[in-house]
Amino acid sequence: MWFHSIGLLLRGVRVTFDLFLLQLFTGVALGAIYVLVALGLSLIFGLLTIVNFAHSQFFMLGAYVGAFIMGFVGNFWLALVGVPIVVGLIGMVCERFLIRPLYGRGIDYPLLLTFGLGLIILEIVRMLAGTAGIPFGTPPSLSGAVDLGVFFFPKYRLFLIGITAVILVGLWLFLERTSYGLIIRAGARDQEIVQILGIDVSKVWLVVFGVGIALAGLAGLLAAPIRGVFPEMGVPVLVEAFVVTVVGGMGSLFGAVVAGLLVGITVSFTSFYFPQMATLSMFLLMALVLIFRPRGLFGRAGLLD
Amino acid sequence: MLKIEQLNAWYGRSHILQGVNLKVEAGEVVCMIGRNGAGKTTTLRSVMGLVGRIDGQVLFDGHDISKEPVHRRFAYGLAYVPEERRIVPGLSVQENLRLGLVGSTNRTREAEMIDRIAETFPRLRERLSQSADTMSGGEQQMLAIARAMVSEPKLIMLDEPSEGIMPVLIDEMFELFNRMKADGITILLVEQNVERALSLADRAYIMDQGLIVHEDTAAALLADTEIQERYCAV
Numbered sequence: 001m002w003f004h005s006i007g008l009l010l011r012g013v014r015v016t017f018d019l020f021l022l023q024l025f026t027g028v029a030l031g032a033i034y035v036l037v038a039l040g041l042s043l044i045f046g047l048l049t050i051v052n053f054a055h056s057q058f059f060m061l062g063a064y065v066g067a068f069i070m071g072f073v074g075n076f077w078l079a080l081v082g083v084p085i086v087v088g089l090i091g092m093v094c095e096r097f098l099i100r101p102l103y104g105r106g107i108d109y110p111l112l113l114t115f116g117l118g119l120i121i122l123e124i125v126r127m128l129a130g131t132a133g134i135p136f137g138t139p140p141s142l143s144g145a146v147d148l149g150v151f152f153f154p155k156y157r158l159f160l161i162g163i164t165a166v167i168l169v170g171l172w173l174f175l176e177r178t179s180y181g182l183i184i185r186a187g188a189r190d191q192e193i194v195q196i197l198g199i200d201v202s203k204v205w206l207v208v209f210g211v212g213i214a215l216a217g218l219a220g221l222l223a224a225p226i227r228g229v230f231p232e233m234g235v236p237v238l239v240e241a242f243v244v245t246v247v248g249g250m251g252s253l254f255g256a257v258v259a260g261l262l263v264g265i266t267v268s269f270t271s272f273y274f275p276q277m278a279t280l281s282m283f284l285l286m287a288l289v290l291i292f293r294p295r296g297l298f299g300r301a302g303l304l305d
Numbered sequence: 306m307l308k309i310e311q312l313n314a315w316y317g318r319s320h321i322l323q324g325v326n327l328k329v330e331a332g333e334v335v336c337m338i339g340r341n342g343a344g345k346t347t348t349l350r351s352v353m354g355l356v357g358r359i360d361g362q363v364l365f366d367g368h369d370i371s372k373e374p375v376h377r378r379f380a381y382g383l384a385y386v387p388e389e390r391r392i393v394p395g396l397s398v399q400e401n402l403r404l405g406l407v408g409s410t411n412r413t414r415e416a417e418m419i420d421r422i423a424e425t426f427p428r429l430r431e432r433l434s435q436s437a438d439t440m441s442g443g444e445q446q447m448l449a450i451a452r453a454m455v456s457e458p459k460l461i462m463l464d465e466p467s468e469g470i471m472p473v474l475i476d477e478m479f480e481l482f483n484r485m486k487a488d489g490i491t492i493l494l495v496e497q498n499v500e501r502a503l504s505l506a507d508r509a510y511i512m513d514q515g516l517i518v519h520e521d522t523a524a525a526l527l528a529d530t531e532i533q534e535r536y537c538a539v
């Protein structure tokens with residue numbers, strides 16, 4: 001009889017292990033969105049020392065621009081290319097004409113400005129597209145599930161993980177292998193020396209802001225089939241991105257990636273095992289990290305001093 | 306090459322430079338000495354465009370650059386090695402050198418320029434892939450100078466390059482300056498190491514409390530211990 005119970009036990013373990021893996025994958029997919037949002041936020045903060053409070057509204061804008069492109073041409077892949085370009089350009093216009101005049105005036109001016117900018121974007125979207133929200137289905141080629149051997153996993157979420165990985169590799173190559181990336185890495189440490197060496201930093205800031213905003217817009221589009229498209233869809237994102245950046249360490253790109261995944265996985269597990277704790281869990285994680293590492297997991301000393 | 310006329314500079318409300326006049330001819334090595342807080346660094350930073358509020362004229366190579374942004378002054382051929390080395394941590398030696406090229410027209414000849422600079426700075430050649438912040442203070446200073454040199458500037462301003470560096474490396478550094486001088490590179494040097502600086506330079510200025518108080522050939526100043534004592538004794 002005993003071997004029978006061991007067999008049952010093993011099967012039980014196996015089932016929970018499959019479930020564990022499934023939750024882990026779900027968490028990584030959820031975290032992928034966090035990573036994209038937090039990367040942009042961190043990139044902007046690391047170079048421009050601006051806490052961009054409008055970030056979550058650019059996220060929402062990305063979803064709307066995506067829905068608009070889809071409504072026009074009905075092609076998700078075109079939206080995937082178009083959204084970061086359009087939203088990124090809007091971001092660059094905002095940097096050039098609204099934020100740039102505030103450089104060198106202390107951290108609170110751009111903070112208030114981006115806060116107001118976020119509200120303006122929200123109201124404009126409400127006026128143009130209505131308050132109700134619009135439907136956004138999973139693109140047909142990405143709906144359904146794939147058999148990963150141990151479990152079936154939604155195709156779209158797998159795509160989310162894949163595209164985030166591609167973007168991360170691309171961003172890494174850009175930062176590590178190009179002259180522009182070299183300037184950005186140096187500028188994050190010491191702006192003045194970069195200027196002394198003949199680089200017009202205002203151009204660099206413009207591009208960095210554009211790239212950060214493009215990432216937020218792309219994240220909004222990618223989240224649309226999961227979260228739906230409505231004017232307030234950015235509201236929780238600001239909180240989530242804030243938690244991720246604090247856990248990862250303000251301004252650290254590597255931290256944004258690790259913390260994004262960590263928060264995604266934490267939320268995924270708690271919403272499965274203790275659903276009522278799901279939202280709270282990320283704050284608990286943040287508190288825990290801050291107790292042991294006040295600057296976050298990969299935060300650099302002195303960034304905010 | 307460089308001509309400063311009636312230069313005034315402020316930090317907030319304090320009026321630091323109060324009408325500085327100074328010039329550097331092409332091919333000259335000019336040195337600026339004076340006590341701590343005299344305004345030497347402020348002068349160099351004003352020339353580079355790094356001081357918020359200035360007044361007066363800064364002529365460089367025939368252009369009035371006093372209203373130009375920092376990166377344009379670099380484009381005119383002005384290089385500046387700040388007081389606190391400013392090696393970018395996290396970047397390798399080679400990346401720091403590349404950083405000196407990306408804003409310059411020499412960027413298309415990157416490999417050639419880095420080879421050439423590595424010949425002048427043998428210490429750096431062995432450490433190209435090393436992280437720059439793991440080097441000694443003197444090596445970092447050498448790197449800062451090399452980084453300013455790769456763009457082949459017309460004038461290089463050095464702010465207390467020998468500060469906090471061990472004696473062996475100071476010797477090496479002044480040998481390097483002598484070679485630069487022989488190559489016809491124009492240098493504006495700020496130094497606390499008065500004797501060494503005066504032995505190298507053609508002319509010298511003494512600065513005190515935001516003003517140039519004395520100006521002479523370096524040789525004459527080197528002989529004049531009374532003046533040296535009056536303005537440079539700490």
Ligand SMILES: Nc1ncnc2c1ncn2[C@@H]1O[C@H](COP(=O)(O)OP(=O)(O)OP(=O)(O)O)[C@@H](O)[C@H]1O
Pocket residue numbers: 316317319321339340341342343344345346347348
């Ligand atoms: N960022 C700043 N803000 C306010 N005051 C400053 C600043 N930098 C320098 N000062 C003041 O300006 C004066 C000139 O300083 P500066 O650094 O130019 O002197 P220095 O001749 O280079 O001295 P040292 O030999 O110590 O380097 C000093 O009185 C200093 O206190």
Ligand SMILES: [Mg+2]
Pocket residue numbers: 345346347388464
């Ligand atoms: Mg000084």
